[in-house]
Amino acid sequence: MDFSLTEEQQDFVNFIHDWVEREAPKSAALEWEKHEHDFPNELFDKMAAAGFHGVGIDEEYGGQGGDILTQMLLARGLSRSLAGLTWVWGITSFAGSKSVGLYGNDAQKKKHLPRIAAGQEKWAIGFTEPGGGTDVLGAMRTRATKVDGGWVINGQKTWSSMAHVADYILLLARSEDYVNKRTEGLTLFILPTKSKGVTIREIPKLGMRSLGSCDVFLDEVFVPDENVLGEPGRAWYMLLPTLNNERVMLSSFCVGILDGVLEDAIQYMNEREAFGGKIGRFQALQHHVANIAMWRDQAELMVFRAAWLQATGQNAGVASNMAKVVASELAGQGADLGLQILGGMGYSAETNMQRYWRDVRLFRIGPVTNEMARNGIAESFGLPRSF
Numbered sequence: 001m002d003f004s005l006t007e008e009q010q011d012f013v014n015f016i017h018d019w020v021e022r023e024a025p026k027s028a029a030l031e032w033e034k035h036e037h038d039f040p041n042e043l044f045d046k047m048a049a050a051g052f053h054g055v056g057i058d059e060e061y062g063g064q065g066g067d068i069l070t071q072m073l074l075a076r077g078l079s080r081s082l083a084g085l086t087w088v089w090g091i092t093s094f095a096g097s098k099s100v101g102l103y104g105n106d107a108q109k110k111k112h113l114p115r116i117a118a119g120q121e122k123w124a125i126g127f128t129e130p131g132g133g134t135d136v137l138g139a140m141r142t143r144a145t146k147v148d149g150g151w152v153i154n155g156q157k158t159w160s161s162m163a164h165v166a167d168y169i170l171l172l173a174r175s176e177d178y179v180n181k182r183t184e185g186l187t188l189f190i191l192p193t194k195s196k197g198v199t200i201r202e203i204p205k206l207g208m209r210s211l212g213s214c215d216v217f218l219d220e221v222f223v224p225d226e227n228v229l230g231e232p233g234r235a236w237y238m239l240l241p242t243l244n245n246e247r248v249m250l251s252s253f254c255v256g257i258l259d260g261v262l263e264d265a266i267q268y269m270n271e272r273e274a275f276g277g278k279i280g281r282f283q284a285l286q287h288h289v290a291n292i293a294m295w296r297d298q299a300e301l302m303v304f305r306a307a308w309l310q311a312t313g314q315n316a317g318v319a320s321n322m323a324k325v326v327a328s329e330l331a332g333q334g335a336d337l338g339l340q341i342l343g344g345m346g347y348s349a350e351t352n353m354q355r356y357w358r359d360v361r362l363f364r365i366g367p368v369t370n371e372m373a374r375n376g377i378a379e380s381f382g383l384p385r386s387f
Helices: 007-023 026-034 041-050 068-103 106-117 235-271 283-311 317-342 353-364 370-379
Strands: 123-126 143-147 150-157 168-174 186-192 198-203 213-224
Touching: 007 041, 007 068, 026 041, 026 068, 026 353, 041 068, 068 106, 068 123, 068 168, 068 186, 068 235, 068 283, 068 353, 143 168, 150 168, 150 186, 186 213, 186 235, 235 283, 235 317, 235 353, 283 317, 317 353, 317 370
Parallel strands: 123 168
Antiparallel strands: 143 150, 150 213, 168 186, 198 213
């Protein structure tokens, strides 16, 4: 397999790098992240002006086009500086442009995709419920009841990032109670956040603080039929292919974070003096840098492979799980070593290393825990279901 970039892809990588240095450098990311309850609208708007919200959206709807490889390159390039704040772009890209682009009808595509591409709509995801975490199906208590002209929804979602600033939530609800399998009878809804009966509350958290993650309460919320995405009752089978895209995207975030960690560690080692000279001469710290670099390259290869499989129409499920597990764990190890290299300054809120360390910790948990991903990998080798 040849994973070398085409000339067009390399030009895009260079454009992202220059844009990040100019519009979203690490110093700006550090300031945005400090303001826990202030969503970085400035960053969202800058991304819109650069055309990033249109990546993955067909040109006929005002987008930039591009496949999963293009999205992967963008995710990595942004994460080098923004770390977890890259979800400012990524959530709407997944919830809005990817899902509507795949399963929306003509009217839905014409309504939403041009506005998403222009940065005029923000989206959130409403899948997880308070009692379930990764067990989305087993914990599903949110119910959608068919009524004349639409549906009435009751329930609660949690960890819905950006819901407090979003225009729409891609909401998963059980619409049929009597089914043969619990994967049946689920429906996706395009839920306007301003709908009567919707209450949203932010959740304090360790990392990605200014992004905002929320509880969403649904009390007799009416959603018209025109806001059903895809075929009612078939949502789970629609979601499965898109989840591979999300895992590849998250894995790319991890590679980008390792880029940033390595960059900051080397810069500090070339500047900091102790015991009569630059600390970059210490063998122990050099070994830390070597490990971070090797982990970055390992993760990069696995992410490229998963993205290539998906882009070429092959089954990328196992490869996406593998990339997600390996990239998230290596990025966590790398950020921890990076913090160790910086010593006390690594623990200081004045540096970016602690931000990488805090942000990347979530990626071993969501959107699927690494334990659950390992279950799926093991099952692919013919072992019985373990949960």
